Amino acid sequence: MSFSFTVSIQDPTGARRGVLNTPRGSVQTPFFMPVGTQASVKALRNEVLEELGAEILLANTYHLYLRPGHELVRKLGGLHDFMSWPRPILTDSGGYQVFSLSELRKITDAGVRFRSHLDGSEHLLTPEKAVEIQLALGSDIAMVLDECIETPAPRDKAESALQRTTVWAKRARTAFLEHANRNGKLLQWQFGIVQGATFADLRRESARHLLDIDFPGYAVGGLAVGEPHAATCEMAAEVTGLLPHDKPRYLMGVGRPEQIADYVALGIDMMDCVLPTRAARHACLYTREGRVLIKNARYAQDQDPIDPACSCSVCRRYTRAYLRHLFAAGEITAAILATHHNVHFYLDIMRQIREAIEFGNLAKFSSEMHARYSAEPT
Amino acid sequence: MSFSFTVSIQDPTGARRGVLNTPRGSVQTPFFMPVGTQASVKALRNEVLEELGAEILLANTYHLYLRPGHELVRKLGGLHDFMSWPRPILTDSGGYQVFSLSELRKITDAGVRFRSHLDGSEHLLTPEKAVEIQLALGSDIAMVLDECIETPAPRDKAESALQRTTVWAKRARTAFLEHANRNGKLLQWQFGIVQGATFADLRRESARHLLDIDFPGYAVGGLAVGEPHAATCEMAAEVTGLLPHDKPRYLMGVGRPEQIADYVALGIDMMDCVLPTRAARHACLYTREGRVLIKNARYAQDQDPIDPACSCSVCRRYTRAYLRHLFAAGEITAAILATHHNVHFYLDIMRQIREAIEFGNLAKFSSEMHARYSAEPT
Numbered sequence: 001m002s003f004s005f006t007v008s009i010q011d012p013t014g015a016r017r018g019v020l021n022t023p024r025g026s027v028q029t030p031f032f033m034p035v036g037t038q039a040s041v042k043a044l045r046n047e048v049l050e051e052l053g054a055e056i057l058l059a060n061t062y063h064l065y066l067r068p069g070h071e072l073v074r075k076l077g078g079l080h081d082f083m084s085w086p087r088p089i090l091t092d093s094g095g096y097q098v099f100s101l102s103e104l105r106k107i108t109d110a111g112v113r114f115r116s117h118l119d120g121s122e123h124l125l126t127p128e129k130a131v132e133i134q135l136a137l138g139s140d141i142a143m144v145l146d147e148c149i150e151t152p153a154p155r156d157k158a159e160s161a162l163q164r165t166t167v168w169a170k171r172a173r174t175a176f177l178e179h180a181n182r183n184g185k186l187l188q189w190q191f192g193i194v195q196g197a198t199f200a201d202l203r204r205e206s207a208r209h210l211l212d213i214d215f216p217g218y219a220v221g222g223l224a225v226g227e228p229h230a231a232t233c234e235m236a237a238e239v240t241g242l243l244p245h246d247k248p249r250y251l252m253g254v255g256r257p258e259q260i261a262d263y264v265a266l267g268i269d270m271m272d273c274v275l276p277t278r279a280a281r282h283a284c285l286y287t288r289e290g291r292v293l294i295k296n297a298r299y300a301q302d303q304d305p306i307d308p309a310c311s312c313s314v315c316r317r318y319t320r321a322y323l324r325h326l327f328a329a330g331e332i333t334a335a336i337l338a339t340h341h342n343v344h345f346y347l348d349i350m351r352q353i354r355e356a357i358e359f360g361n362l363a364k365f366s367s368e369m370h371a372r373y374s375a376e377p378t
Numbered sequence: 379m380s381f382s383f384t385v386s387i388q389d390p391t392g393a394r395r396g397v398l399n400t401p402r403g404s405v406q407t408p409f410f411m412p413v414g415t416q417a418s419v420k421a422l423r424n425e426v427l428e429e430l431g432a433e434i435l436l437a438n439t440y441h442l443y444l445r446p447g448h449e450l451v452r453k454l455g456g457l458h459d460f461m462s463w464p465r466p467i468l469t470d471s472g473g474y475q476v477f478s479l480s481e482l483r484k485i486t487d488a489g490v491r492f493r494s495h496l497d498g499s500e501h502l503l504t505p506e507k508a509v510e511i512q513l514a515l516g517s518d519i520a521m522v523l524d525e526c527i528e529t530p531a532p533r534d535k536a537e538s539a540l541q542r543t544t545v546w547a548k549r550a551r552t553a554f555l556e557h558a559n560r561n562g563k564l565l566q567w568q569f570g571i572v573q574g575a576t577f578a579d580l581r582r583e584s585a586r587h588l589l590d591i592d593f594p595g596y597a598v599g600g601l602a603v604g605e606p607h608a609a610t611c612e613m614a615a616e617v618t619g620l621l622p623h624d625k626p627r628y629l630m631g632v633g634r635p636e637q638i639a640d641y642v643a644l645g646i647d648m649m650d651c652v653l654p655t656r657a658a659r660h661a662c663l664y665t666r667e668g669r670v671l672i673k674n675a676r677y678a679q680d681q682d683p684i685d686p687a688c689s690c691s692v693c694r695r696y697t698r699a700y701l702r703h704l705f706a707a708g709e710i711t712a713a714i715l716a717t718h719h720n721v722h723f724y725l726d727i728m729r730q731i732r733e734a735i736e737f738g739n740l741a742k743f744s745s746e747m748h749a750r751y752s753a754e755p756t
Contacts (some may be wrong), residue, residue, distance in 0.1 A: 038707040039700075045714060047691065068678070068703045076681060076699055084695050208667055250409040300446070303454060313425065317462050322417075325446045335422060367583055 018359040022140045024105040033058040033272040043339040058272045062094030070136035078138030091139035099148040127172040144172035146193040147375035158197035166209040193221040225348040240267040258373035261366035280338035286345040299324045312344035391643035395735040400518045411436040411650040417461040422718040440472030448514035468610045469517035477526040486601030505550040521549035536575035544587040571599040597628040618645040638750035639744035658716035664723040674726040690722035
């Protein structure tokens with residue numbers, strides 16, 4: 001099987017139901033990628049991810065470049081062999097992490113010079129280097145290096161970051177295609193990333209530049225970083241309105257459970273977020289009735305499962321009272337059980353969303369999710 | 379099924395092969411109990427423990443009394459229901475933890491007054507209270523409260539602790555039998571604990587006192603706390619030499635992989651130790667060839683499993699290089715995979731020991747284990 005993307009159904013909202021094929025397997029769209037930053041989805045074994053039906057994971061170029069190093073991963077057969085995950089993997093470019101985690105970063109047209117957050121060592125990440133690292137990792141989908149800026153951003157800063165992101169995207173595409181031509185075989189799909197902060201015209205401009213370069217898929221980056229949900233949706237809509245129907249669209253770093261269907265309704269096919277795993281480790285559990293903050297004393301004697309409507313193996317066996325005890329006692333098993341449930345919840349939302357699209361009633365699903373989570377703290 | 383213990387085979391060494399029956403299931407002896415201090419074996423779900431063939435767990439009276447509290451556990455149906463572990467559970471009395479963890483302890487004939495290591499609250503643990511707590515927890519095997527002393531201990535201190543332990547054991551037995559008579563049904567087995575530090579005559583004296591009281595099983599406590607392995611064996615042998623053939627013998631808090639068979643050869647039927655789980659979290663993995671300190675740089679590119687001869691699901695899927703990376707990166711999954719392997723290793727040793735007894739060649743198994751681990755750091 002080679003790389004392809006097919007949209008089979010479109011919901012009245014604009015939501016798309018399809019399939020993304022890769023040599024390592026097919027992924028039903030729209031999908032959510034559990035985040036395995038350092039080649040591990042925190043607190044979950046790969047066996048569990050398979051059992052939960054995860055068809056694709058996200059891993060992080062910045063982290064894996066610094067540790068264990070992309071050359072080591074290449075030597076050991078690539079990321080799939082290294083972490084024993086045979087299904088597709090998407091790697092982000094490391095752009096976001098360089099800007100959020102590293103120290104003393106200096107951006108020039110060449111790339112971004114930074115110090116490792118692990119040992120202070122100095123590195124230069126260029127668009128070409130990000131391509132090279134991801135080819136070494138052997139991910140199925142690679143992202144171009146983009147310039148990420150803090151939000152809210154002034155317009156001139158957003159504009160110059162957009163221009164640099166465009167130039168970098170061209171260079172990344174050239175480097176990638178040179179490698180593919182040398183290699184004679186397409187081993188990876190490379191996606192461009194639309195920037196432009198919260199300026200609709202800049203978002204459109206960025207999208208047009210990337211369309212000129214021509215990628216097999218397009219991501220929308222730099223959103224869900226503090227702006228209101230409506231703004232995220234508005235910006236995503238500006239972009240998806242311009243993107244070709246027959247290519248996958250990836251909204252990076254989203255989202256809350258009740259927001260997922262909104263993004264899908266804007267024509268988004270792919271998402272990722274640390275929320276289900278991170279919230280789980282902080283004792284925040286997602287249910288059909290809203291969030292359960294399991295450390296709360298009200299659950300001390302609660303013999304219900306986390307979510308009585310949930311079919312995951314945690315809800316079939318363990319009570320809220322026990323989960324609360326495990327968190328109170330600082331047991332590792334608390335993180336294991338909570339993460340299992342939350343990832344199941346997200347993947348289950350995606351299954352329900354795909355089904356809703358097939359039945360043409362995604363709007364109903366979306367409003368129900370908002371109603372359930374509306375009274376909740378954010 | 380009610381409580382019973384049968385020895386079916388005795389090896390030339392003195393090792394015994396048998397079965398301990400409880401209303402919640404049978405346990406093949408000799409056995410090793412994974413330690414679930416706070417009603418959870420750290421980093422392992424109960425599903426995994428079942429898959430690994432654990433037939434019994436140990437839980438901790440001191441910890442569960444303080445959090446979540448034995449009355450809460452009783453209200454929620456007892457420890458088995460609370461933690462969703464349907465198989466047998468042994469609870470220790472809390473004696474050891476009171477002496478090693480709590481602050482401001484004051485021992486009188488009445489019991490031991492201490493401050494919780496969690497919140498500083500003051501508590502009085504008496505022999506009767508330890509019985510009451512364990513009845514509330516509903517464990518299958520309960521231990522009497524004993525006075526644990528630091529080692530090496532002067533003879534007079536060991537003697538007075540022994541005397542108090544004897545008096546406490548009588549009171550605990552009386553309290554337990556009163557409850558059993560009121561209840562009309564035996565829901566739990568209560569074991570006595572032999573003390574006496576490293577004085578052979580005191581160990582024998584303690585054992586004789588407990589035999590007079592008459593318990594369905596006997597433990598040897600206060601060993602493997604720093605004294606040489608030979609001394610542990612010598613003291614255990616002094617005790618097992620006096621104990622009746624038809625009752626189970628439990629050596630508390632042991633041991634290293636290569637020592638297990640030695641204890642079994644002394645006629646020990648039951649053991650527990652935090653070593654396999656704690657060592658795992660500290661990146662120390664047990665294999666048939668000795669310890670693997672997986673953080674070592676030599677494993678960075680090692681594509682072998684932890685133990686090529688091991689059949690556990692971790693060794694079937696993951697490499698040493700990946701395990702090393704997970705530990706280096708501080709991933710929770712490191713603890714999950716390492717603990718799984720180490721507990722499998724211990725339970726597998728027990729399976730091999732039981733088989734060796736059946737074939738009458740435990741001595742050979744024991745010397746092989748010592749040879750493999752002899753060159754290792756301790």
